[in-house]
Amino acid sequence: MSESANSIDKGMAAVVAAETNLSDVRGEIGELIYCGYNINDLAEKATFEEVVHLLHRGHLPAADELAALKAEFCASRNLPGGVIDVLKALPKDTSPMHALRTGVSALGCFDSEAETQDDLEAVRKKSIQIMAQVPVIVAAFHRLRQGKELLESDNSLGEAANFIWLITGNKPSEDMERTMDICYILHADHGFNASTFSGRVTIATLSDVYSAVTSAIGTLKGPLHGGANEGVIKMLQEIGDLEKVDAYVDDCLANKRRIMGIGHRVYRVLDPRAPHLKRMAQKLTKELGEPKWIQMSERIAELMLEKKNLNANVDFYSATVYYSLDIPTDLFTPIFAIARTAGWTAHMIEHLDGNRLIRPRAQYAGDEGKPWVPLGDR
Numbered sequence: 412m413s414e415s416a417n418s419i420d421k422g423m424a425a426v427v428a429a430e431t432n433l434s435d436v437r438g439e440i441g442e443l444i445y446c447g448y449n450i451n452d453l454a455e456k457a458t459f460e461e462v463v464h465l466l467h468r469g470h471l472p473a474a475d476e477l478a479a480l481k482a483e484f485c486a487s488r489n490l491p492g493g494v495i496d497v498l499k500a501l502p503k504d505t506s507p508m509h510a511l512r513t514g515v516s517a518l519g520c521f522d523s524e525a526e527t528q529d530d531l532e533a534v535r536k537k538s539i540q541i542m543a544q545v546p547v548i549v550a551a552f553h554r555l556r557q558g559k560e561l562l563e564s565d566n567s568l569g570e571a572a573n574f575i576w577l578i579t580g581n582k583p584s585e586d587m588e589r590t591m592d593i594c595y596i597l598h599a600d601h602g603f604n605a606s607t608f609s610g611r612v613t614i615a616t617l618s619d620v621y622s623a624v625t626s627a628i629g630t631l632k633g634p635l636h637g638g639a640n641e642g643v644i645k646m647l648q649e650i651g652d653l654e655k656v657d658a659y660v661d662d663c664l665a666n667k668r669r670i671m672g673i674g675h676r677v678y679r680v681l682d683p684r685a686p687h688l689k690r691m692a693q694k695l696t697k698e699l700g701e702p703k704w705i706q707m708s709e710r711i712a713e714l715m716l717e718k719k720n721l722n723a724n725v726d727f728y729s730a731t732v733y734y735s736l737d738i739p740t741d742l743f744t745p746i747f748a749i750a751r752t753a754g755w756t757a758h759m760i761e762h763l764d765g766n767r768l769i770r771p772r773a774q775y776a777g778d779e780g781k782p783w784v785p786l787g788d789r
Contacts, residue, residue: 436602438677459595466757487543491521514548519621538756550577600754606630642671643730672727688728695735
């Protein structure tokens with residue numbers, strides 16, 4: 412292997428691929444910034460729609476701009492009949508992330524202008540449309556697999572509340588709506604994470620937005636990325652009781668098994684999103700009178716910080732929040748996708764503005780000089 416191979420970084424952790432104005436993940440100090448605003452301020456004071464406008468336009472919206480964005484969301488929620496037919500044709504045991512990926516890909520088949528990439532404003536409008544339709548796809552598939560009729564979106568509701576209505580048929584309380592809205596805000600963007608980067612790679616070829624979002628969904632699905640939040644609940648259910656946590660953690664560490672929701676690729680201190688979700692999880696479990704999930708989570712986090720100096724990440728507590736809201740476990744990652752579509756599409760627009768094909772090099776480490784062997788002699 413050549414000397415230059417020593418600089419290879421297979422996970423590209425040390426590679427700066429581009430500049431971005433959208434978000435900054437400050438791993439050494441545990442800060443997350445969206446377009447200049449600290450995530451703590453946004454989680455406490457903003458709505459998801461305001462954050463979408465911030466990521467797509469670079470500034471928080473004035474009242475008329477926010478009203479226009481909400482109207483655009485409402486006008487874009489309906490799915491083409493053909494997409495609903497595709498969802499109906501899927502086996503009922505299909506993973507919701509598979510269904511979402513397939514549904515978004517199908518959306519592109521019913522858009523005669525799907526290939527338009529030369530007008531950034533047109534791409535932005537298409538992005539808002541996709542953002543409005545992604546939660547409808549998730550909810551529609553969930554209702555279909557239960558044999559329930561599909562519900563019409565309620566245009567008096569914001570994005571978070573409308574999603575809860577579409578999956579449950581019940582209007583959420585103000586607390587439930589705000590909880591989901593904060594979850595959306597915390598998941599909206601996160602630098603050049605794997606799914607965002609895959610979306611940027613796809614759009615850089617001047618493919619269409621549907622294809623790029625489909626790439627991002629497929630990447631998010633993995634258990635090392637968005638799928639980790641489903642793994643957290645499965646882990647808690649496997650442990651079962653607070654008294655069994657210590658033995659479970661010790662066994663995992665002894666056998667080098669991964670503790671889901673602990674540690675982060677970038678953050679070296681506490682993930683700044685985790686405390687917001689922890690507080691929501693504590694509040695919800697107290698209201699529901701079922702504290703063991705958060706108690707188990709807190710004990711796992713305490714042990715992992717003590718034994719491995721690793722902190723809980725955003726997936727660790729978001730799982731308990733969603734579970735407490737009575738959301739099916741396999742919808743946790745699709746909810747992540749609903750929120751992250753805001754960041755994905757903002758990054759796609761940013762990359763298209765002065766587009767350049769993303770084409771990294773590879774260091775060849777294979778054999779050389781092999782003689783050709785005829786087929787009959789192999």
